Amino acid sequence: MEFSSKVLEKAVNEISQLPGIGKRTALRLVLHLLKQPKEQTVFLSQALLTMREEIKFCLNCHNLSDVTICEICSNKNRDHKIICVVEDVRDVMAIENTGQYRGVYHVLGGKISPIDGVGPNQLNINSLVKKVKSGAVSEVIFALSSTMEGDTTNFYIYKQIQESSIITSTIARGIAVGDELEYADEVTLGRSILQRIPFENAFKNY
Amino acid sequence: MEFSSKVLEKAVNEISQLPGIGKRTALRLVLHLLKQPKEQTVFLSQALLTMREEIKFCLNCHNLSDVTICEICSNKNRDHKIICVVEDVRDVMAIENTGQYRGVYHVLGGKISPIDGVGPNQLNINSLVKKVKSGAVSEVIFALSSTMEGDTTNFYIYKQIQESSIITSTIARGIAVGDELEYADEVTLGRSILQRIPFENAFKNY
Known part of the structure; x- marks a missing residue:
């Protein structure tokens, strides 16, 4: 040009x-x-x-913030014993938007991806492991996307915290609300059958 | 959000x-x-x-420039009697890129488009008409896109300069070089047959 x-x-x-x-x-x-x-x-x-x-990164959860400890981490009404592990601020915004989560977050800042040159040391993993080992945590919820990178990252973190006596969970995968079964991919549909839940739980609100 | x-x-x-x-x-x-x-x-x-x-607009052709008279307008090797009328700087860049044009430009800054609130007074039309009427111009080439707005703008300008004894021309419309006839739209193909040119002219270089 x-x-x-x-x-x-x-x-x-x-x-x-x-x-x-x-x-x-x-x-x-x-x-x-x-x-x-x-x-x-x-x-x-x-x-x-x-x-x-x-802009600052919250010293506690590494989310983007205007102050050193973000609003969520400094909110006393939230359950600080439950930590939801996400990739970045967009996922925090998406989950906050549902209004269904009252715990806190831990923002990794990416996913392990050797092809992009991102290893565990570039991510905020050590501080999460430390937090878990300190005994202040009762549950870790993995909420990374279910891609190869997401699964690798989940597994890497899981391996490091599995010996702590805490609950580890992952967000439910399945057919999206409103979706037609016939257009769903077979992996998702297969998982949603294997991981079926009691009918009365489906409409439960927290 | x-x-x-x-x-x-x-x-x-x-x-x-x-x-x-x-x-x-x-x-x-x-x-x-x-x-x-x-x-x-x-x-x-x-x-x-x-x-x-x-950034400045060239005082002569209204093209974007770092100086008050742009490089093309101040180039003595170009033919200042031939003016190519274009919509904006992108068209100047596209035509310059071909290396086939040695005249100068006049940048309108848009097309007449009542739906977007753009009338003739928002465009650099008066200065073009003035230039043509001053007698310093021998040919005006219309090179706006052939949409309704482009055709309207062409016609509006043409009406104002048609009495001057200059040549007015428009860039050739037709099937693009390398395109398959069967996929061409019928208006373009129709025009390209009606406005056919002598075979020996097709490979002429200027």
Whole structure:
């Protein structure tokens, strides 16, 4: 791409380093910003800088937060003996959105994935194992996605905490509410039959 | 979406104001930036600000430029009597990329589109008409996309300059080089037969 302006080229190059955004999309975004009032670009640019400089990771659960101990970890009404292990802040948001969980979280910051160069040491695993071994935890719920990386990570953590006398559980896998059986994949359907639950439990609210 | 951090929420909200980027994509981009070195966010944010503050529109052709008269307009080797009318800087880049055009451009900055609230006065049409009427132009090439808005804009400009004794032309429409006839739409194929050209002209280079 030959640009008529160096500052334009630089902005396009920087934007196109974001994942899933190519040079053409970047140029489209820049041209959009040029058509908007100057304030929009100023606000966007400031919000990015402020976010990158001021955001913190909760010292306890490693979730993104504005303070050193996040709102969930400092909430006394939550059950701090139950820890839900998730990949990142998006999963915390998704689970919080259901309103069904009253325990706390532990955010790993990714999944073990040798192909992407992510090993156990890049993740917040040690602090979880330490927490469990300290005896302050009664249950660990694994809530990673059930991919090869997710299962590997689950298993790696499980191996390290299995000797502690705590409950380890994993979120239920099965046919999504509202889904048609005929379109479900066979692994999910198979598991949902093997792991069937008593009928009266299906509509239980916590 | 319930965010665990206000600065995170603000960054996501600003990014999701860009066209084609929703809140989920914005969150994905922000999480990516958080995993990268701080410099990447600083560079991105600075490039956007610099671009918005320093970019200029060429006083002659209205193309994006770092200086008040763009490189193409100040190039003495180009034919300043031939003006190619395009929608925006992307079209200039596309045509320049072919290496087949030695005239200059006139960038309208959009197309007449009542549904988007864009009338002739929001576009750089008057300066084009003035240029043509000054007598310094021998040919105007219309190179807008052949949509309803493009055709309307072409026709609006044509009406205003038709009395000047200049050549007005439009880029050739037809089957793209390498395309299969059977998959071509009928309007394009129909036009390409009606507007057929002498065989020996087909491989001519300028």
